[in-house]
Amino acid sequence: MTANHTAAIHTLKSKLALSDDDYRALLSNLTGKTSSKGMTATEQRQVREHMQHLAERMGVVPATTRRQPLTREQFAKAKAAASPRERKVWALWLQLHRDGLVDNPSRAALDAWVHRQVGVSALRFASGAQLDTLIEALKAWQTRGAEHG
Known part of the structure; x- marks a missing residue:
């Protein structure tokens, strides 16, 4: 799962057209770390979800509709x-x-x-x-x- 998060994070970085400095600042603000490789799976998921929401709001990716009901x-x-x-x-x-x-x-x-x-x-x-x-x-x-x- 970690590899999937990392790949998705880098894909979203491209779609959001983030510079390397902006990308690292985003990671630092969310997790305190400047590289996705040094993050836990939970931190990577948090970054991925945040970037997905940004990309949806900016209209660079379609909104996801596969939400599971909450426990x-x-x-x-x-x-x-x-x-x-x-x-x-x-x-x-x-x-x-x-x-x-x-x-x-x-x-x-x-x-x-x-x-x-x-x-x-x-x-x-x-x-x-x-x-x-x-x-x-x-x-x-x-x-x-x-x-x-």
């Missing part, structure tokens, strides 16, 4: 890593589902809505200002639903 442990870990504003977006989204205003409460559905609203591919990539925009949009959606419900 309970992964979900708990992701929830704990989410910022308070991200958790607020989730809470509002799930409340809209309970109120019958959102048919599909899944992460994929939320991420699709987030992409339409603020142009980032997933909630976890939203900036603070974008999260504020999302929260206000969800609150307005709730208000409209209450007026028509």
Whole structure:
């Protein structure tokens, strides 16, 4: 698996058109190491995923759609890593589902809505200002639903 990560990292480096200095700075920022060969498999996976997300956002590679469902442990870990504003977006989204205003409460559905609203591919990539925009949009959606419900 390590060889696959290394090869993918170098392919993504080319697709992102990173200079050697920029590439090493990226590695250093993510892992504290300046070479993928000196990294653990976990660090290589982290770098690969980060670069994949960058390449997807820049449009130099197609977005991956092969996401596996989260296990309970992964979900708990992701929830704990989410910022308070991200958790607020989730809470509002799930409340809209309970109120019958959102048919599909899944992460994929939320991420699709987030992409339409603020142009980032997933909630976890939203900036603070974008999260504020999302929260206000969800609150307005709730208000409209209450007026028509």
